[in-house]
Amino acid sequence: MRLITTILVLLLSLAPAAATEAGWALLRNGGHVVLLRHAITPGTVEPATFDIENCATQRNLSDRGKQQARKMGALFAARAETTERVLSSRYCNALETARIAFGDRLVEPFAALDQPLPGTQIDDAQKEEIMNTIRAFDGSGNLVLVTHLEIIVALTGQTAREGEAVIVRPDGEGLHILGRIVFN
Structure with missing residues (x-):
């Protein structure tokens, strides 16, 4: 019984690594779209004093989140085709993730990527704006x-951990997940 348990634990621990390697293989070829959930942020909801223009009123990256964002950038630079364009939610945790990982020069704030207010869901117009951007991408590098x-759940029907990359392609009215990369 102990041997079976050990084997199961080993197999389960290898699954994310295999998925991550498959994700990097996709990104090496370029021309892909990546939905990247912001890096590690303490808490689960924005404070009541939330102001989109003031990072002091928002949940910001933890030290571990900043380290995770640096790792993302280093790995994208080393293992993927050029990152052609980076669009980011205007929330400070997403902007900071993008800027640390990819540099200020590439990062463009994109309001459609903002998370919905508590108790609400992404609306059809917001989803369509994101989908139109994804459908229009035809670069040789990657779009992040x-x-x-x-937003990731609304677009794919799947969850993603903080700092996880979900590689997608348009499929009818939605997105098809091609691969994932987990940044620990």
Whole structure:
């Protein structure tokens, strides 16, 4: 019984690594769209004093989150085709993730990637704006969209951990997940 348990634990620990390697293989070829959930941020909801223009009123990256964002950038630079464009939610945790990982020069704030207000969901117009941007992308490098869990779920029907990359392609009215990269 102990041997079976050990084997199961080993197999389960290898699954994310295999998925991550498959994700890097996709990004090496370029021309892909990546939904990247912002790096590690303490807490689960924005404070009541939230102001989109003031980072002091928002949940910001933890030290571990900043380290994770640096790792993302280093790995994208080393293992993927050029990152052609980076669009980010205007929330400070997403913008900071994007800027640390990819540098200020590439990062463009994109309001459609903002998470919905508490108790609301992404609306059809917001989803369509994101989908139109994804459908229009035809670059040889990769397009990275730094956003939030709610947006990733609305677009794919799947969750993503903080700092996880979900590689997608348009499929009818939605997105098809091609691969994932987990940044620990």
